[in-house]
Amino acid sequence: MDFVLSQKQLRLREQFRRLAESLEPAGREYPRANLQRLAREGCLGLPVPREWGGRGEDFVSYILLLEEVSRVCASTGVILAVHTSVGTFPLLYYGSPEQKERYLSGLARGEKIGAFALTEAQAGSDAGALRTTATPVEGGYRLNGAKLFITSGGEADLYTVFATVAPEMGKKGITAFLVEKGTPGLFPGPPEKKMGLHGSATTELLFDDLYLPHSQRLGAEGEGFAIAMSLLDGGRIGIAAQALGIAGAAVEATLRCLDLSRAGQGARFVMADLAARLEAARLLVYRAAWRKELGKPCSREAAMAKTFATDLAMEATTSCLDLWGLEGTVESCPVQRYFCDAKVTQIYEGTNQIQRLVIARELLRAH
Numbered sequence: 001m002d003f004v005l006s007q008k009q010l011r012l013r014e015q016f017r018r019l020a021e022s023l024e025p026a027g028r029e030y031p032r033a034n035l036q037r038l039a040r041e042g043c044l045g046l047p048v049p050r051e052w053g054g055r056g057e058d059f060v061s062y063i064l065l066l067e068e069v070s071r072v073c074a075s076t077g078v079i080l081a082v083h084t085s086v087g088t089f090p091l092l093y094y095g096s097p098e099q100k101e102r103y104l105s106g107l108a109r110g111e112k113i114g115a116f117a118l119t120e121a122q123a124g125s126d127a128g129a130l131r132t133t134a135t136p137v138e139g140g141y142r143l144n145g146a147k148l149f150i151t152s153g154g155e156a157d158l159y160t161v162f163a164t165v166a167p168e169m170g171k172k173g174i175t176a177f178l179v180e181k182g183t184p185g186l187f188p189g190p191p192e193k194k195m196g197l198h199g200s201a202t203t204e205l206l207f208d209d210l211y212l213p214h215s216q217r218l219g220a221e222g223e224g225f226a227i228a229m230s231l232l233d234g235g236r237i238g239i240a241a242q243a244l245g246i247a248g249a250a251v252e253a254t255l256r257c258l259d260l261s262r263a264g265q266g267a268r269f270v271m272a273d274l275a276a277r278l279e280a281a282r283l284l285v286y287r288a289a290w291r292k293e294l295g296k297p298c299s300r301e302a303a304m305a306k307t308f309a310t311d312l313a314m315e316a317t318t319s320c321l322d323l324w325g326l327e328g329t330v331e332s333c334p335v336q337r338y339f340c341d342a343k344v345t346q347i348y349e350g351t352n353q354i355q356r357l358v359i360a361r362e363l364l365r366a367h
């Protein structure tokens with residue numbers, strides 16, 4: 001056994017808990033005040049090196065931060081996860097020196113919010129089927145097409161957008177671009193009216209002949225699909241941490257508010273099982289994060305952590321809501337919010353069916 005949280009990580013977890021408890025659970029508005037509070041503590045660039053304006057902490061600590069923030073506000077949690085794992089890391093890993101100079105410190109300090117635009121109507125699980133085009137023109141490209149369900153759509157300052165420079169080349173034509181808020185030809189749609197995560201704006205993004213100079217291309221032409229896929233393991237561990245936060249909040253609220261000493265044995269067994277599975281989920285998630293931090297292969301571990309933790313979040317919130325009975329069904333009860341927020345964790349950053357395909361592929365490869 002060579003994995004345990006360090007003293008520093010345990011201390012940081014305490015700090016993150018205190019910080020998260022000073023946040024307000026978001027209503028239907030984008031939680032700007034929460035994001036500003038996180039930015040002031042350096043938590044919108046926690047795992048970004050100090051030379052680029054971040055706090056230079058490790059990936060495990062970032063996962064602990066996501067869990068604590070999501071325990072209080074899962075909408076802020078997903079904005080933070082997207083901003084960091086797929087809004088800032090692409091620049092850190094693939095940005096040119098000029099691009100890093102221009103954008104990275106602003107993102108890491110939380111002066112700017114990052115977003116990630118891959119999904120399209122016919123390209124969700126099968127991201128390689130995207131149809132947004134980036135037609136080469138003199139000096140750059142013209143983007144045309146539409147993205148769907150983009151977290152922080154309309155709110156973010158910088159989008160990493162995936163489009164194809166050569167539709168006939170399939171995945172090999174996919175290329176990543178940096179698109180600033182306010183670029184002529186960029187039209188965010190209205191926020192979707194989702195079942196949960198009400199505070200996190202999720203919108204369509206329309207590109208109408210949007211011109212980008214070559215300097216806004218991230219990486220080489222045709223490298224976009226590999227860039228997107230390289231971010232997935234980290235993104236999945238982040239969503240697994242969000243699920244831990246939601247599940248933990250549901251279990252804690254139920255233990256705190258319901259008199260389980262008077263409840264039947266059935267209710268106590270439910271809570272005992274949930275507590276045990278929550279600990280198991282934490283171990284899976286922290287282990288995946290630890291492997292990622294060490295640069296070890298972690299696709300299998302990330303997929304297992306994401307599936308187990310997000311399925312648990314749905315199970316925990318459902319079982320807890322059952323125990324609350326009719327009280328659990330009204331808007332003022334936090335457990336109904338946890339229940340509504342939990343569902344989407346099974347869907348985004350790769351559905352849990354896709355995670356199971358990844359786990360099966362890795363199992364077959366090993367045997």
Ligand SMILES: Cc1cc2nc3c(=O)[nH]c(=O)nc-3n(C[C@H](O)[C@H](O)[C@H](O)COP(=O)(O)OP(=O)(O)OC[C@H]3O[C@@H](n4cnc5c(N)ncnc54)[C@H](O)[C@@H]3O)c2cc1C
Pocket residue numbers: 082116117118119121123124125126148149150151152194197202344347348349350351352353354357
């Ligand atoms: C709230 C929210 C926020 C989001 N934020 C972002 C964002 O910021 N950026 C972004 O790019 N995207 C974002 N997404 C999109 C998200 O990543 C996609 O919803 C997800 O990838 C699934 O795609 P889909 O919804 O098109 O489902 P589909 O791919 O259409 O899948 C439908 C069903 O078929 C199953 N399925 C598909 N293919 C297979 C297969 N090969 N084998 C077995 N089963 C399969 C799926 O598991 C699912 O059950 C967000 C989505 C939501 C709901």
